Amino acid sequence: ENLEIFARLHGLSKKEARKNLKDWAVRLDFEENLYKMPKDLSYGKKRLVQFARALVHNPSVIVLDNPTTALDPHSRLLIWDVLDKLHLDKTIVFATQNFSEAERYADRIAILHNGNIKMDGTLERLIETTHGLTRYRLSFINPPSEEFMLKLKDYPRILRPQLKGTELEFYSRERKQFFNALELALKNDLEDIDTSICRLQDLFIGLTDGGLE
Numbered sequence: 001e002n003l004e005i006f007a008r009l010h011g012l013s014k015k016e017a018r019k020n021l022k023d024w025a026v027r028l029d030f031e032e033n034l035y036k037m038p039k040d041l042s043y044g045k046k047r048l049v050q051f052a053r054a055l056v057h058n059p060s061v062i063v064l065d066n067p068t069t070a071l072d073p074h075s076r077l078l079i080w081d082v083l084d085k086l087h088l089d090k091t092i093v094f095a096t097q098n099f100s101e102a103e104r105y106a107d108r109i110a111i112l113h114n115g116n117i118k119m120d121g122t123l124e125r126l127i128e129t130t131h132g133l134t135r136y137r138l139s140f141i142n143p144p145s146e147e148f149m150l151k152l153k154d155y156p157r158i159l160r161p162q163l164k165g166t167e168l169e170f171y172s173r174e175r176k177q178f179f180n181a182l183e184l185a186l187k188n189d190l191e192d193i194d195t196s197i198c199r200l201q202d203l204f205i206g207l208t209d210g211g212l213e
Contacts, residue, residue, distance in 0.1 A: 002038070003049070003056055010057035017056070024052035028078060044075055051079060055086075062086070064094040068101065080105060099201040111204055118207045126203055133159075133198045136178050138168040141189040148188050155180050160206070166191075171198070171206075 003024075007017035025031040028048045033041060041049070047070070054062060067083075068076040083092055084105065095112075096102055102109055103123055110120045119126055143166050152161050152170075158177045161170040168185070172178060178195070198206075 003053055006053050007056045010059075012057055020056045020058070021052065024056055027082065028052055044071055047071055048075060048078075051082075055082075060090055062090055062092045062094075064092070066096055066098075067094055068096075068098065099199065099204065103200050109200065111207055113208045119203065123200065126200065127198070130198045130203065131173055133171055133173050133202070134175075134178070135169065135171050135196050135198055135202055136181070137194040138181065138185050138190060139192040139194075140166045140168070140185070141191045142166065144168065144185070144188040148184055151184055152181060171202070 003021040004014070004017045007020055008014065012020065022031070022034075025034055028051065030045055030048050030052075033045055033049075038046060038049075051067065054064070062083075068079055071079070080101070083094075086092065087105075087107075094106075106123070108121065109123060109126060111118045111126075119129070144163070149161070149163060152158055155177055157172055157174055158181060159171040161168065168181075170181065182190075182193070
């Protein structure tokens with residue numbers, strides 16, 4: 001009844017509404033729940049029903065706010081499989097805090113902060129703006145000394161160094177800066193290293209927290 005009402009409010013006949021809601025119930029794997037009260041559904045099932053409710057009238061524009069929040073992996077894949085097919089002939093706008101989903105599924109990405117668009121474009125274009133910025137992680141057996149952190153400041157092209165427990169993270173566009181930090185780290189019980197090219201999450205943190213401009 002809930003799904004049927006929303007379909008009818010958007011102009012569908014009772015027959016069309018019934019057909020569409022049953023199709024979505026099958027597609028999103030909640031057909032056996034169609035005659036249950038909302039209070040008797042799990043949170044995940046309610047989210048799937050809400051998703052179906054947004055699509056039951058076959059809209060040309062779909063606006064979604066964190067569509068996969070708190071869903072199990074199977075349900076997340078199910079929703080993105082549906083959206084991946086729908087985007088071929090519909091406009092889909094979605095907000096998400098899941099950077100991997102944005103990278104995987106969005107044709108165009110806008111980074112929002114305090115109500116303003118900080119960056120906008122395809123993932124490839126956004127990554128290009130980093131000009132080869134790389135994230136480095138150094139893990140230590142014991143937290144490095146204050147002297148170590150002070151010496152890092154002698155290298156202004158080591159960007160946004162942050163020490164969290166026994167792990168140091170920083171950014172740089174020059175491999176040489178990593179070698180400078182590594183030389184210091186080898187004298188401070190270095191245990192492991194990790195490097196990775198900056199992705200969407202790094203861009204977001206840099207633009208919203210500062211330090212990577």
